[in-house]
Amino acid sequence: RYDITQIPDVYDSCKYDLLHNAHLNIESLDELFKVAQLLADGVIPNEYGINPKQKLKIGSKIARRLLGKILIDLRNTREEAINVAGLKNNYEHYTRSSKKEDANAPSIAHMKNEGVKESSLTADLAIDQDDDDEKETEYRLDPKYANVKTPERHVKTR
The missing domain is CATH 1.10.287 (Helix Hairpins)
Incomplete structure (x- = not known):
């Protein structure tokens, strides 16, 4: 059983390493990135809710906290x-x-x-x-x- 909440993190880490650590020649990183990208294409759009009502609720909570931090x-x-x-x-x-x-x-x-x-x-x-x-x-x-x-x-x- 896999934890799909980790897919965006794996995708981001692979992309970062491909861009900024290419000189390390990490074995099989290209292949891992391609798989992570395919999975991320399905997971990331639904990361903050599936329907518009859920997305608005989750986005509002995040924005409220961020706005509070910015004001302080x-x-x-x-x-x-x-x-x-x-x-x-x-x-x-x-x-x-x-x-x-x-x-x-x-x-x-x-x-x-x-x-x-x-x-x-x-x-x-x-x-x-x-x-x-x-x-x-x-x-x-x-x-x-x-x-x-x-x-x-x-x-x-x-």
Whole structure:
């Protein structure tokens, strides 16, 4: 007995290997692809329902989940951009105000303390953002599995 739900995966894998790994000269891959293609021609059109009502129901569920993920990603990207822009504006304001105060120029120790405050502000914003990300783990890609080491990096998923 065979599991026909695996036919599209076998077909996709064979096609990928034929296109991108032809240099490996995998034995009998052409023959396997031809058989998988014949089977896929019958299975894939019915993969998301047999009649129009089933296809609409299944497609609606998939689209709703995808739209939810897209909306959450857009909101998170917007919040990250606002946070980064806010940090940049605070830094520019600090540099402008210190140029105006030439007569009362802050000491080097004072500037170092300001740098510490600024970096702690950055860390606080990152922690707040991490808290937001934890609330939406249902739709977010876990950076540990994606090997993402920088928190500001955006990862596109299919």
